[in-house]
Amino acid sequence: MKSNSRxxxxxxxxxxxxxxxxxxxxxxxxxxxxxxxxxxxATTHPKLNLGAKPWQHDLMAQTAMQLEAYPIxxxxxxxxxxxxxxxxxxxxxxxxxxxxN
Amino acid sequence: MLFYQESDRVQAIEPILTxxxxxxxxxxxxxxxxxxxxxxxxxxxxxxxxSPQTFLRPISTVTNGLSTGSSTTQTMTxxxxxxxxxxxxxxxxxxxxxxxxSSTTVGANKFPLDQGFSDTPVAGNxxxxxxxxxxxxxxxxxxxxxxxxxxxxxxxxxxxxxxxxHNTTLSAGVNYESDRxxxxxxxxxPLTVMNAEIxxxxxxxxxxxxLFGVTQVMNRRWLTALNYSFGKSTGYETDPYKIISVVDxxxxxxxxxxYENRPGSRQTNSIYWENKVHLTADxxxxxxxxxxxxxxxxxxxxxxxxxxxxxxxxxxxQARWYKQDGANFFHFFLTATDPTPExxxxxxxxxxxxxxxxxxxxxxxxxxxxxxxxxxGYYWQQGNNHPAxxxxxxxxxxxxxxxxxxxVIVGYSFAF
Numbered sequence: 001m002k003s004n005s006r007x008x009x010x011x012x013x014x015x016x017x018x019x020x021x022x023x024x025x026x027x028x029x030x031x032x033x034x035x036x037x038x039x040x041x042a043t044t045h046p047k048l049n050l051g052a053k054p055w056q057h058d059l060m061a062q063t064a065m066q067l068e069a070y071p072i073x074x075x076x077x078x079x080x081x082x083x084x085x086x087x088x089x090x091x092x093x094x095x096x097x098x099x100x101n
Numbered sequence: 102m103l104f105y106q107e108s109d110r111v112q113a114i115e116p117i118l119t120x121x122x123x124x125x126x127x128x129x130x131x132x133x134x135x136x137x138x139x140x141x142x143x144x145x146x147x148x149x150x151x152s153p154q155t156f157l158r159p160i161s162t163v164t165n166g167l168s169t170g171s172s173t174t175q176t177m178t179x180x181x182x183x184x185x186x187x188x189x190x191x192x193x194x195x196x197x198x199x200x201x202x203s204s205t206t207v208g209a210n211k212f213p214l215d216q217g218f219s220d221t222p223v224a225g226n227x228x229x230x231x232x233x234x235x236x237x238x239x240x241x242x243x244x245x246x247x248x249x250x251x252x253x254x255x256x257x258x259x260x261x262x263x264x265x266x267h268n269t270t271l272s273a274g275v276n277y278e279s280d281r282x283x284x285x286x287x288x289x290x291p292l293t294v295m296n297a298e299i300x301x302x303x304x305x306x307x308x309x310x311x312l313f314g315v316t317q318v319m320n321r322r323w324l325t326a327l328n329y330s331f332g333k334s335t336g337y338e339t340d341p342y343k344i345i346s347v348v349d350x351x352x353x354x355x356x357x358x359x360y361e362n363r364p365g366s367r368q369t370n371s372i373y374w375e376n377k378v379h380l381t382a383d384x385x386x387x388x389x390x391x392x393x394x395x396x397x398x399x400x401x402x403x404x405x406x407x408x409x410x411x412x413x414x415x416x417x418x419q420a421r422w423y424k425q426d427g428a429n430f431f432h433f434f435l436t437a438t439d440p441t442p443e444x445x446x447x448x449x450x451x452x453x454x455x456x457x458x459x460x461x462x463x464x465x466x467x468x469x470x471x472x473x474x475x476x477x478g479y480y481w482q483q484g485n486n487h488p489a490x491x492x493x494x495x496x497x498x499x500x501x502x503x504x505x506x507x508x509v510i511v512g513y514s515f516a517f
Contacts, residue, residue: 050268053266072512076508086428086450087398091388094276
Protein backbone atom coordinates (compact mmCIF):
# COMPACT_ATOMS: atom_id res chain seq x y z
CA MET A 1 0.00 0.00 0.00
CA LYS A 2 1.33 3.38 -0.90
CA SER A 3 2.16 5.27 2.23
CA ASN A 4 0.38 8.51 2.77
CA SER A 5 3.09 11.13 2.62
CA ARG A 6 0.70 13.90 3.59
CA UNK A 7 1.22 15.30 7.01
CA UNK A 8 -1.70 15.11 9.39
CA UNK A 9 -1.19 18.72 10.39
CA UNK A 10 -1.67 21.78 8.20
CA UNK A 11 1.56 23.00 6.65
CA UNK A 12 1.83 25.94 8.97
CA UNK A 13 4.97 27.93 8.29
CA UNK A 14 6.78 28.11 11.59
CA UNK A 15 8.60 31.34 12.17
CA UNK A 16 11.85 30.18 13.69
CA UNK A 17 13.79 32.32 16.12
CA UNK A 18 16.50 34.53 14.69
CA UNK A 19 19.15 32.89 16.86
CA UNK A 20 21.94 34.73 14.97
CA UNK A 21 20.57 38.01 16.27
CA UNK A 22 20.20 36.56 19.76
CA UNK A 23 23.83 35.38 19.82
CA UNK A 24 25.03 38.78 18.58
CA UNK A 25 23.08 40.60 21.30
CA UNK A 26 24.46 38.19 23.91
CA UNK A 27 28.01 38.73 22.58
CA UNK A 28 27.62 42.51 22.63
CA UNK A 29 26.35 42.38 26.22
CA UNK A 30 29.26 40.18 27.29
CA UNK A 31 31.77 42.51 25.60
CA UNK A 32 30.29 45.59 27.24
CA UNK A 33 30.41 43.98 30.66
CA UNK A 34 34.00 42.78 30.14
CA UNK A 35 35.02 46.36 29.35
CA UNK A 36 33.24 47.57 32.47
CA UNK A 37 34.97 44.90 34.56
CA UNK A 38 38.45 45.60 33.31
CA UNK A 39 38.04 49.32 33.90
CA UNK A 40 36.77 48.74 37.43
CA UNK A 41 38.31 49.74 40.75
CA ALA A 42 40.92 47.99 42.89
CA THR A 43 40.15 44.38 43.61
CA THR A 44 41.10 41.63 45.99
CA HIS A 45 42.38 39.52 43.11
CA PRO A 46 44.25 41.93 40.85
CA LYS A 47 45.23 39.21 38.38
CA LEU A 48 41.65 38.07 37.88
CA ASN A 49 40.30 41.55 38.54
CA LEU A 50 37.47 40.00 40.55
CA GLY A 51 35.91 41.02 43.84
CA ALA A 52 35.97 44.04 46.11
CA LYS A 53 37.65 44.74 49.45
CA PRO A 54 35.34 44.58 52.47
CA TRP A 55 35.39 48.39 52.73
CA GLN A 56 34.40 48.64 49.08
CA HIS A 57 31.04 46.90 49.56
CA ASP A 58 29.27 50.23 50.14
CA LEU A 59 27.63 50.29 46.72
CA MET A 60 26.70 46.58 46.88
CA ALA A 61 24.81 47.33 50.09
CA GLN A 62 22.47 49.76 48.35
CA THR A 63 18.91 48.59 47.65
CA ALA A 64 19.27 49.24 43.92
CA MET A 65 22.21 46.81 43.74
CA GLN A 66 20.36 43.87 45.32
CA LEU A 67 19.39 41.04 42.98
CA GLU A 68 16.03 40.86 44.75
CA ALA A 69 15.66 44.62 45.24
CA TYR A 70 11.91 44.66 44.58
CA PRO A 71 10.56 41.11 45.12
CA ILE A 72 6.88 42.07 44.82
CA UNK A 73 7.38 43.71 41.45
CA UNK A 74 9.46 40.71 40.31
CA UNK A 75 6.74 38.34 41.49
CA UNK A 76 4.03 40.27 39.63
CA UNK A 77 6.11 40.19 36.45
CA UNK A 78 6.65 36.43 36.83
CA UNK A 79 2.90 35.99 37.26
CA UNK A 80 2.04 38.03 34.16
CA UNK A 81 4.61 36.32 31.95
CA UNK A 82 3.79 32.82 33.25
CA UNK A 83 0.16 33.35 32.18
CA UNK A 84 1.10 34.58 28.67
CA UNK A 85 4.24 32.64 27.68
CA UNK A 86 5.50 29.03 27.69
CA UNK A 87 8.71 29.74 29.63
CA UNK A 88 9.15 30.31 33.34
CA UNK A 89 11.87 30.43 36.00
CA UNK A 90 15.51 31.36 35.61
CA UNK A 91 15.78 34.09 38.21
CA UNK A 92 14.28 31.75 40.78
CA UNK A 93 12.33 28.52 40.82
CA UNK A 94 9.92 27.93 37.94
CA UNK A 95 6.20 27.36 38.35
CA UNK A 96 4.43 29.03 41.24
CA UNK A 97 0.87 27.84 41.29
CA UNK A 98 -1.18 29.35 38.51
CA UNK A 99 -4.28 28.09 36.71
CA UNK A 100 -3.33 30.81 34.27
CA ASN A 101 -6.01 31.84 31.89
CA MET B 102 -1.07 46.58 44.16
CA LEU B 103 -1.23 45.44 40.54
CA PHE B 104 -3.81 46.66 38.02
CA TYR B 105 -3.74 44.68 34.78
CA GLN B 106 -5.86 45.11 31.66
CA GLU B 107 -5.63 43.33 28.31
CA SER B 108 -7.36 44.81 25.30
CA ASP B 109 -10.80 43.08 25.09
CA ARG B 110 -9.66 40.24 27.35
CA VAL B 111 -8.58 39.62 30.94
CA GLN B 112 -8.46 42.27 33.63
CA ALA B 113 -7.02 41.74 37.09
CA ILE B 114 -6.57 43.56 40.37
CA GLU B 115 -4.02 42.01 42.65
CA PRO B 116 -3.20 43.40 46.10
CA ILE B 117 -0.08 41.93 47.69
CA LEU B 118 1.08 42.34 51.27
CA THR B 119 4.48 41.07 52.34
CA UNK B 120 6.38 41.32 55.60
CA UNK B 121 9.95 40.59 56.49
CA UNK B 122 11.07 40.31 60.10
CA UNK B 123 14.70 40.35 61.17
CA UNK B 124 14.96 38.06 64.18
CA UNK B 125 18.62 38.94 64.75
CA UNK B 126 21.75 36.80 64.30
CA UNK B 127 21.00 36.61 60.59
CA UNK B 128 17.64 34.89 61.03
CA UNK B 129 14.96 36.36 58.77
CA UNK B 130 11.29 35.43 58.71
CA UNK B 131 9.13 36.52 55.80
CA UNK B 132 5.54 36.04 54.71
CA UNK B 133 3.10 37.32 52.17
CA UNK B 134 -0.53 37.19 51.06
CA UNK B 135 -1.93 37.76 47.54
CA UNK B 136 -5.61 38.10 46.71
CA UNK B 137 -6.28 38.19 43.01
CA UNK B 138 -9.46 39.24 41.24
CA UNK B 139 -9.42 38.18 37.60
CA UNK B 140 -12.26 38.46 35.08
CA UNK B 141 -12.87 38.91 31.39
CA UNK B 142 -12.43 36.87 28.26
CA UNK B 143 -9.91 34.18 27.40
CA UNK B 144 -9.41 32.37 24.06
CA UNK B 145 -11.12 28.98 23.63
CA UNK B 146 -8.38 27.84 21.23
CA UNK B 147 -10.88 27.54 18.37
CA UNK B 148 -10.39 29.27 15.00
CA UNK B 149 -12.75 32.01 13.73
CA UNK B 150 -15.34 31.02 11.15
CA UNK B 151 -17.20 32.77 8.34
CA SER B 152 -20.45 31.81 10.13
CA PRO B 153 -21.43 32.15 13.83
CA GLN B 154 -20.25 29.42 16.22
CA THR B 155 -21.75 28.27 19.53
CA PHE B 156 -19.63 26.76 22.30
CA LEU B 157 -21.20 24.81 25.18
CA ARG B 158 -19.51 24.20 28.51
CA PRO B 159 -20.93 22.10 31.35
CA ILE B 160 -21.02 23.89 34.70
CA SER B 161 -22.77 21.54 37.13
CA THR B 162 -25.38 18.79 37.47
CA VAL B 163 -28.40 18.96 39.76
CA THR B 164 -30.61 15.92 40.44
CA ASN B 165 -34.09 16.71 41.67
CA GLY B 166 -37.22 14.53 41.71
CA LEU B 167 -38.06 11.74 39.26
CA SER B 168 -38.04 12.03 35.51
CA THR B 169 -41.19 11.82 33.42
CA GLY B 170 -39.11 11.00 30.37
CA SER B 171 -39.57 14.39 28.75
CA SER B 172 -36.96 17.06 28.37
CA THR B 173 -37.16 20.80 28.70
CA THR B 174 -34.85 23.66 28.00
CA GLN B 175 -34.94 26.89 29.86
CA THR B 176 -32.81 29.92 29.20
CA MET B 177 -31.36 31.76 32.16
CA THR B 178 -29.32 34.87 32.37
CA UNK B 179 -26.28 34.40 34.54
CA UNK B 180 -23.82 36.99 35.77
CA UNK B 181 -21.97 36.60 32.50
CA UNK B 182 -25.25 36.85 30.60
CA UNK B 183 -24.89 33.74 28.53
CA UNK B 184 -25.91 30.62 30.44
CA UNK B 185 -28.68 28.18 29.61
CA UNK B 186 -30.19 25.42 31.73
CA UNK B 187 -30.75 22.23 29.80
CA UNK B 188 -32.76 19.34 31.25
CA UNK B 189 -31.14 16.20 29.99
CA UNK B 190 -33.70 13.48 29.10
CA UNK B 191 -33.69 10.59 31.54
CA UNK B 192 -35.66 7.28 31.56
CA UNK B 193 -39.08 7.54 33.32
CA UNK B 194 -38.79 6.94 37.06
CA UNK B 195 -35.07 7.72 37.28
CA UNK B 196 -33.73 10.92 38.81
CA UNK B 197 -33.83 13.99 36.59
CA UNK B 198 -30.35 15.15 35.67
CA UNK B 199 -30.34 18.87 35.14
CA UNK B 200 -27.16 20.18 33.63
CA UNK B 201 -26.33 23.86 33.82
CA UNK B 202 -24.52 24.77 30.66
CA SER B 203 -22.66 27.92 29.70
CA SER B 204 -23.39 28.75 26.09
CA THR B 205 -21.31 31.27 24.17
CA THR B 206 -22.17 32.35 20.65
CA VAL B 207 -19.37 33.94 18.69
CA GLY B 208 -20.27 36.03 15.66
CA ALA B 209 -19.04 35.38 12.11
CA ASN B 210 -15.37 36.22 11.55
CA LYS B 211 -14.85 36.93 15.26
CA PHE B 212 -12.01 35.37 17.27
CA PRO B 213 -13.64 32.89 19.73
CA LEU B 214 -13.28 34.12 23.30
CA ASP B 215 -14.84 32.61 26.41
CA GLN B 216 -16.49 35.68 27.93
CA GLY B 217 -17.65 34.24 31.21
CA PHE B 218 -14.29 33.76 32.88
CA SER B 219 -13.74 35.01 36.43
CA ASP B 220 -11.60 33.82 39.30
CA THR B 221 -10.38 34.88 42.74
CA PRO B 222 -7.16 33.08 43.54
CA VAL B 223 -5.74 33.51 47.04
CA ALA B 224 -2.11 32.73 47.73
CA GLY B 225 0.23 32.86 50.69
CA ASN B 226 3.92 32.30 51.21
CA UNK B 227 6.31 31.84 54.12
CA UNK B 228 10.09 32.02 54.16
CA UNK B 229 12.79 31.54 56.78
CA UNK B 230 16.53 32.14 56.46
CA UNK B 231 18.91 30.60 58.98
CA UNK B 232 22.69 31.13 59.01
CA UNK B 233 24.56 27.87 59.61
CA UNK B 234 28.03 29.43 59.73
CA UNK B 235 29.42 32.87 58.91
CA UNK B 236 29.52 31.84 55.25
CA UNK B 237 26.71 29.31 54.90
CA UNK B 238 22.98 30.13 54.91
CA UNK B 239 19.92 27.95 54.64
CA UNK B 240 16.65 29.34 53.25
CA UNK B 241 13.34 27.51 53.50
CA UNK B 242 10.16 28.53 51.72
CA UNK B 243 6.59 27.37 51.22
CA UNK B 244 3.68 28.63 49.13
CA UNK B 245 0.00 27.82 48.94
CA UNK B 246 -2.34 29.01 46.21
CA UNK B 247 -6.04 28.26 45.87
CA UNK B 248 -8.72 29.20 43.38
CA UNK B 249 -12.02 27.49 42.71
CA UNK B 250 -10.63 25.23 39.97
CA UNK B 251 -6.92 25.03 40.79
CA UNK B 252 -4.77 24.51 43.87
CA UNK B 253 -0.99 24.54 44.22
CA UNK B 254 1.29 23.76 47.16
CA UNK B 255 5.05 24.10 47.04
CA UNK B 256 8.05 23.91 49.34
CA UNK B 257 11.69 24.73 48.75
CA UNK B 258 15.15 24.52 50.30
CA UNK B 259 18.08 26.69 49.22
CA UNK B 260 21.68 26.59 50.48
CA UNK B 261 24.01 29.57 49.92
CA UNK B 262 27.74 29.38 50.56
CA UNK B 263 29.99 32.46 50.45
CA UNK B 264 33.64 32.37 49.37
CA UNK B 265 36.40 34.92 48.68
CA UNK B 266 35.58 37.42 51.44
CA HIS B 267 31.86 37.28 50.56
CA ASN B 268 32.60 38.18 46.93
CA THR B 269 31.42 34.83 45.59
CA THR B 270 28.23 32.98 46.53
CA LEU B 271 27.35 29.52 45.33
CA SER B 272 23.75 28.45 45.77
CA ALA B 273 21.87 25.23 45.22
CA GLY B 274 18.24 24.54 45.89
CA VAL B 275 15.27 22.37 45.15
CA ASN B 276 11.56 23.15 44.93
CA TYR B 277 8.68 20.70 44.94
CA GLU B 278 5.22 21.72 43.75
CA SER B 279 1.99 19.79 43.72
CA ASP B 280 -0.94 21.08 41.64
CA ARG B 281 -4.54 19.94 41.52
CA UNK B 282 -6.79 20.87 38.62
CA UNK B 283 -10.54 20.61 39.26
CA UNK B 284 -12.09 22.55 36.38
CA UNK B 285 -15.71 23.66 36.29
CA UNK B 286 -17.67 20.89 34.58
CA UNK B 287 -14.92 18.32 35.16
CA UNK B 288 -11.79 17.18 33.33
CA UNK B 289 -12.61 16.24 29.71
CA UNK B 290 -11.26 13.18 27.93
CA PRO B 291 -8.54 14.54 25.64
CA LEU B 292 -9.26 14.78 21.91
CA THR B 293 -12.97 14.04 22.28
CA VAL B 294 -15.58 16.34 20.77
CA MET B 295 -16.53 19.33 22.92
CA ASN B 296 -19.98 18.83 24.45
CA ALA B 297 -22.18 19.94 27.33
CA GLU B 298 -21.91 16.74 29.41
CA ILE B 299 -20.29 16.76 32.84
CA UNK B 300 -16.73 15.40 32.64
CA UNK B 301 -14.31 13.43 34.81
CA UNK B 302 -12.70 13.85 38.21
CA UNK B 303 -9.92 16.28 39.22
CA UNK B 304 -6.36 15.57 38.10
CA UNK B 305 -3.00 16.38 39.63
CA UNK B 306 0.49 17.28 38.56
CA UNK B 307 3.84 17.20 40.39
CA UNK B 308 6.88 19.28 39.61
CA UNK B 309 10.44 19.28 40.93
CA UNK B 310 12.81 22.13 40.14
CA UNK B 311 16.51 22.33 40.91
CA LEU B 312 18.46 25.58 40.85
CA PHE B 313 22.24 26.10 40.82
CA GLY B 314 23.65 29.60 40.91
CA VAL B 315 26.81 31.59 41.29
CA THR B 316 26.82 35.25 42.28
CA GLN B 317 30.05 37.19 41.93
CA VAL B 318 31.01 40.70 43.01
CA MET B 319 33.19 41.53 40.01
CA ASN B 320 34.38 44.81 41.45
CA ARG B 321 33.05 47.62 43.61
CA ARG B 322 30.47 48.56 40.97
CA TRP B 323 29.54 45.35 39.22
CA LEU B 324 27.54 42.36 40.47
CA THR B 325 26.88 39.37 38.24
CA ALA B 326 24.76 36.25 38.77
CA LEU B 327 24.48 33.13 36.67
CA ASN B 328 21.82 30.45 37.29
CA TYR B 329 21.03 27.12 35.75
CA SER B 330 17.70 25.55 36.54
CA PHE B 331 16.18 22.22 35.65
CA GLY B 332 12.56 21.22 36.06
CA LYS B 333 10.69 17.96 35.66
CA SER B 334 6.94 17.72 35.89
CA THR B 335 4.60 14.79 35.48
CA GLY B 336 0.84 14.43 35.50
CA TYR B 337 -1.96 16.53 34.08
CA GLU B 338 -0.23 19.17 31.92
CA THR B 339 -3.27 19.80 29.71
CA ASP B 340 -5.45 22.90 29.94
CA PRO B 341 -8.96 21.48 30.56
CA TYR B 342 -10.66 24.55 29.07
CA LYS B 343 -8.76 24.68 25.79
CA ILE B 344 -10.06 23.20 22.56
CA ILE B 345 -8.77 22.82 19.00
CA SER B 346 -10.89 23.15 15.86
CA VAL B 347 -11.18 20.38 13.30
CA VAL B 348 -11.85 22.05 9.95
CA ASP B 349 -12.87 20.94 6.47
CA UNK B 350 -9.62 20.54 4.53
CA UNK B 351 -10.97 22.49 1.53
CA UNK B 352 -13.30 25.15 2.91
CA UNK B 353 -11.58 25.67 6.29
CA UNK B 354 -14.99 25.75 8.02
CA UNK B 355 -14.92 24.23 11.54
CA UNK B 356 -16.68 20.84 11.70
CA UNK B 357 -16.24 20.25 15.41
CA UNK B 358 -13.98 21.11 18.35
CA UNK B 359 -11.78 18.65 20.27
CA TYR B 360 -10.47 19.03 23.82
CA GLU B 361 -6.72 19.56 23.62
CA ASN B 362 -4.11 17.05 24.78
CA ARG B 363 -0.55 17.66 26.00
CA PRO B 364 2.13 15.12 26.93
CA GLY B 365 1.98 13.81 30.51
CA SER B 366 5.45 15.09 31.37
CA ARG B 367 7.72 18.01 30.70
CA GLN B 368 11.43 18.69 31.27
CA THR B 369 12.54 22.31 31.28
CA ASN B 370 15.95 23.97 31.42
CA SER B 371 17.02 27.56 31.69
CA ILE B 372 20.21 29.58 31.90
CA TYR B 373 19.79 33.00 33.42
CA TRP B 374 22.43 35.72 33.62
CA GLU B 375 21.91 38.99 35.43
CA ASN B 376 24.26 41.95 35.77
CA LYS B 377 23.94 45.04 37.90
CA VAL B 378 26.36 47.85 37.32
CA HIS B 379 26.51 50.93 39.52
CA LEU B 380 27.60 53.92 37.44
CA THR B 381 28.34 57.25 39.12
CA ALA B 382 24.88 57.23 40.74
CA ASP B 383 22.70 55.40 38.25
CA UNK B 384 22.28 51.62 38.13
CA UNK B 385 22.07 49.47 34.99
CA UNK B 386 20.44 46.03 35.19
CA UNK B 387 20.83 43.65 32.23
CA UNK B 388 19.28 40.18 32.19
CA UNK B 389 19.41 37.39 29.65
CA UNK B 390 17.59 34.06 29.80
CA UNK B 391 17.67 31.09 27.46
CA UNK B 392 14.96 28.50 28.04
CA UNK B 393 14.40 25.12 26.41
CA UNK B 394 12.26 22.05 27.07
CA UNK B 395 11.39 18.64 25.68
CA UNK B 396 8.19 20.00 24.09
CA UNK B 397 10.59 21.83 21.72
CA UNK B 398 9.79 25.21 23.23
CA UNK B 399 12.81 27.50 22.91
CA UNK B 400 12.91 31.06 24.09
CA UNK B 401 15.27 33.90 24.64
CA UNK B 402 14.56 36.84 26.92
CA UNK B 403 16.54 40.08 27.06
CA UNK B 404 15.66 42.59 29.73
CA UNK B 405 17.20 45.91 30.66
CA UNK B 406 16.52 48.52 33.33
CA UNK B 407 18.25 51.83 33.79
CA UNK B 408 17.73 53.55 37.11
CA UNK B 409 18.37 57.28 36.89
CA UNK B 410 19.04 58.41 40.41
CA UNK B 411 18.02 61.89 41.52
CA UNK B 412 18.13 63.40 44.98
CA UNK B 413 15.46 61.48 46.91
CA UNK B 414 13.79 59.92 43.88
CA UNK B 415 14.56 57.88 40.78
CA UNK B 416 13.19 57.20 37.34
CA UNK B 417 13.69 53.77 35.79
CA UNK B 418 12.92 53.03 32.12
CA GLN B 419 12.54 49.27 31.55
CA ALA B 420 12.43 47.16 28.40
CA ARG B 421 12.02 43.44 27.75
CA TRP B 422 12.13 41.44 24.55
CA TYR B 423 11.00 37.81 24.39
CA LYS B 424 11.11 35.45 21.43
CA GLN B 425 9.59 31.98 21.55
CA ASP B 426 9.63 28.94 19.27
CA GLY B 427 6.48 27.00 20.02
CA ALA B 428 5.80 23.44 21.16
CA ASN B 429 5.94 20.67 18.56
CA PHE B 430 2.29 19.78 19.17
CA PHE B 431 0.96 23.29 18.65
CA HIS B 432 -1.41 23.59 15.67
CA PHE B 433 -3.73 26.42 14.82
CA PHE B 434 -6.28 23.76 13.77
CA LEU B 435 -6.56 20.16 12.57
CA THR B 436 -8.12 19.05 9.30
CA ALA B 437 -10.85 16.40 9.11
CA THR B 438 -9.15 14.32 6.43
CA ASP B 439 -6.00 13.71 8.46
CA PRO B 440 -5.67 11.31 11.40
CA THR B 441 -5.94 12.89 14.85
CA PRO B 442 -2.47 13.29 16.40
CA GLU B 443 -1.55 11.92 19.84
CA UNK B 444 -0.99 15.43 21.21
CA UNK B 445 -2.48 18.68 19.95
CA UNK B 446 -3.05 22.13 21.37
CA UNK B 447 -4.15 25.40 19.77
CA UNK B 448 -3.23 27.42 22.87
CA UNK B 449 -1.28 30.32 21.33
CA UNK B 450 0.89 30.50 24.46
CA UNK B 451 2.55 27.41 22.97
CA UNK B 452 2.96 29.00 19.51
CA UNK B 453 5.79 30.96 17.90
CA UNK B 454 5.62 34.61 18.87
CA UNK B 455 7.55 37.69 19.92
CA UNK B 456 6.66 39.86 22.89
CA UNK B 457 7.91 43.28 23.84
CA UNK B 458 7.44 45.08 27.13
CA UNK B 459 8.27 48.69 27.82
CA UNK B 460 7.83 50.31 31.19
CA UNK B 461 8.66 53.29 33.32
CA UNK B 462 9.05 53.25 37.07
CA UNK B 463 9.07 56.20 39.41
CA UNK B 464 10.32 55.82 42.97
CA UNK B 465 10.12 58.33 45.79
CA UNK B 466 12.12 58.01 48.97
CA UNK B 467 9.65 59.38 51.50
CA UNK B 468 12.08 59.18 54.39
CA UNK B 469 15.06 57.06 55.40
CA UNK B 470 12.92 53.93 55.84
CA UNK B 471 10.08 54.17 53.36
CA UNK B 472 9.59 54.26 49.61
CA UNK B 473 6.61 54.80 47.33
CA UNK B 474 6.84 53.62 43.74
CA UNK B 475 4.70 53.51 40.63
CA UNK B 476 5.35 51.47 37.51
CA UNK B 477 3.45 51.56 34.25
CA GLY B 478 4.12 48.78 31.73
CA TYR B 479 2.89 47.94 28.24
CA TYR B 480 3.09 44.37 26.88
CA TRP B 481 2.62 43.55 23.22
CA GLN B 482 2.58 39.97 21.89
CA GLN B 483 2.71 39.29 18.15
CA GLY B 484 2.36 35.88 16.50
CA ASN B 485 1.71 34.58 13.03
CA ASN B 486 -1.67 36.14 12.15
CA HIS B 487 -1.94 34.38 8.78
CA PRO B 488 -0.05 31.05 8.83
CA ALA B 489 0.81 29.68 5.38
CA UNK B 490 -1.07 26.41 5.93
CA UNK B 491 -4.45 28.10 6.43
CA UNK B 492 -7.10 26.57 4.14
CA UNK B 493 -10.31 28.01 2.67
CA UNK B 494 -11.98 30.67 4.77
CA UNK B 495 -9.14 30.55 7.34
CA UNK B 496 -6.93 32.45 4.87
CA UNK B 497 -9.10 35.50 5.50
CA UNK B 498 -9.07 35.11 9.31
CA UNK B 499 -6.63 36.47 11.88
CA UNK B 500 -5.57 33.23 13.61
CA UNK B 501 -3.29 34.91 16.16
CA UNK B 502 -4.63 38.36 17.08
CA UNK B 503 -2.04 40.59 18.70
CA UNK B 504 -2.30 40.72 22.48
CA UNK B 505 -1.78 44.05 24.19
CA UNK B 506 -1.85 44.63 27.92
CA UNK B 507 -1.25 47.51 30.29
CA UNK B 508 -0.14 46.99 33.86
CA VAL B 509 0.15 49.50 36.67
CA ILE B 510 1.94 48.64 39.91
CA VAL B 511 1.72 50.88 42.95
CA GLY B 512 4.02 49.90 45.80
CA TYR B 513 4.74 51.23 49.25
CA SER B 514 7.39 49.80 51.53
CA PHE B 515 8.48 50.85 54.96
CA ALA B 516 10.70 49.56 57.73
CA PHE B 517 9.90 49.74 61.43
